[in-house]
Amino acid sequence: MANVTGLEGVVAADTDISLVDGENGRLVYRGYGAKELAVAKRFEEAAFLLWNGRLPERDELEQAEKRMATHRELPEPIARILDALPPAAPVMSALQTAIAALGALEGDQWPPTAARAERLTAIVPTIIAYWARKAKGLPAVQPEPRLGHAANYLYMLTGRRPEEAHVQALNAYLILCMEHGLNASTFAGRVILSTQSDMTSAVCGAVGAMKGPLHGGAPSEVVAMLEAIGTKERAEPWMRSVLERGGRLMGFGHRIYKTKDPRAEALREVTLRLTGRDPAFDLAVFVEQTAIRLLEEYKPGRRLYTNVEFYAAAILRAVRIPAELFTPTFTAGRMAGWTAHLLEQASVNRIFRPQSVYTGPMPLAEGGEPERNATR
Ligand SMILES: CC(C)(COP(=O)(O)OP(=O)(O)OC[C@H]1O[C@@H](n2cnc3c(N)ncnc32)[C@H](O)[C@@H]1OP(=O)(O)O)[C@@H](O)C(=O)NCCC(=O)NCCS
Structure with missing residues (x-):
């Protein structure tokens, strides 16, 4: 059997959860366009959809929101464990430690349940x-039961009631991060769960995969670009000088999406609705329009569109989430997709066990010659 490096193109699971269609620029969550969900639904509704395969009725949503509000509280022993970690530890490591400790504290086990998915998803922004506040020497802010998932995250970060525009923007971002097929972290989680391990352990593994820069992304380069540009007047000369030097504009172009990335489109739509109320959004929209025009001029026919990192950076910057929290915030959204995949894996479970090809030395045979490796 041929070895496929990186398992590119290998189908490792059937899924009802999402369709990632790079050629046609479509991202579908259980029959609904992710873009439509992001602009019209709350995080809790979209998460319910991923876990249950259908949108909630009004009373089901109310119940789910109440449960998530309760689940958002950080147990005292987990807070103590976080306090014991060095402040310089990476936030993804702290998150992974806290989730693992929660499993030990609460005794998670196979098979995974939707209740556990809710519990884990609800608590991640709190952690x-x-x-983040501990790292700055600030006291923790308790979750506010009357606020939803996105609003609570901003509230717990700042201690202030967030602006509605910021809540809508972050809510859309979190929904668009929820799910993207069998990416590395989702696959890692499914592999762990396939051993009949518990959901918490699988999520810890997924967080570990997300921590790597090849997966968790680095929209901070886009932030650096937006900050270097600074004003609308500087946008065109700044980008022209990059393109003249053969450089790249950060947040444009995509290896898979050769048409518009649906996630970038949705985030732009949300951003446009909010433009005018926030100078950071306004600058991002202007920079994008200018960049598209200049890319067509300098790189005609290359099909270079805005990628998700551009608006991820623009939105996170505009809602005042610091760059070091970009990957954890992405993770907070992805929790819903991971846990949905873990429920799906359990429903069709067979342990993952691919093969490897031995390429190392063979023992020496009697004549002193290495034995032949008959498996290659
Ligand atoms: C995302 C990316 C790596 C995809 O690369 P790819 O599909 O393999 O495209 P290629 O690197 O082969 O580039 C194809 C052509 O488009 C140009 N191009 C691609 N992205 C560009 C960009 N963002 N700015 C300027 N030119 C770009 C390349 O210079 C190349 O031009 P050429 O044909 O004259 O040599 C690439 O578009 C890129 O580097 N984007 C900028 C970085 C970025 O946004 N990363 C996301 C996280 S911040």
Whole structure:
């Protein structure tokens, strides 16, 4: 059997959860366009959809929101464990430690349940906010039961009631991060769960995969670009000088999406609705329009469109989430997709066990010659 490096193109699972269609620029969550969900639904509704395969009725949503509000509280022993970690530890490591400790504290086990998915998804923003404030020497802010998932995250980070525009923007971002097929972290989680391990352990593995820069992304380069540009007047000369030097504009172009990335489109739509109320959004929209025009001029026919990193950076910057929290915030959204995949894996479970090809030395045979490796 041929070895496929990186398993590119290998189908490792059937899924009802999402379709990633790079040629046609479509991202579908259980029959609904992710873009439509992001602009019209709350995080809790979209997560319910991923876990249950259908949108909630009004009373089901109310119940789910109440449960998530309860689940958002950080147990005291987990806070103590976070306090014991060195402040310089990476936030993704702190998150992974806290989730693992939660499993030990609460005794998670096979098979995974939707209740556990809710519990884990609800608590992740609390852990991130607790850690972020601790790192700055600030006291923790308790979750506010009357606020939803996105609003609570901003509230716990800042201690202030967030602006509605910021809540809408972050809500859309979190929904668009929720799910993207069998990416490395989702696959890692499914592999762990396939051993009949518990959901918490699988999520810890997924967080570990997300921590790597090849997966968790680095929209901070886009932030650096937006900050270097600074004003609308500087946008065109700044980008022209990059393109003249053969450089690249950060946040444009994509290896898979050769048409518009649906996630970038959705984030732009949300951003446009909010433009005018926030100078950071306004600058991002202007920079994008200018960049598209200049890329067509300098790189005609290359099909270079805005990628998700551009608006991820623009939105996170505009809602005042610091760059070091970009990957954890992405993780907070992806929790819903991971846990949905873990429920799906359990429903069709067979342990993952691919093969490897031995390419090392063979023992010496009697004549002193290495034995032949008959498996190659
Ligand atoms: C995302 C990316 C790596 C995809 O690369 P790819 O599909 O393999 O495209 P290629 O690197 O083969 O580039 C194809 C052509 O488009 C140009 N191009 C691609 N992205 C560009 C960009 N963002 N700015 C300027 N030119 C770009 C290349 O210079 C190349 O031009 P050429 O044909 O004259 O040599 C690439 O578009 C890129 O580097 N984008 C900028 C970085 C970025 O946004 N990363 C996301 C995280 S911040």
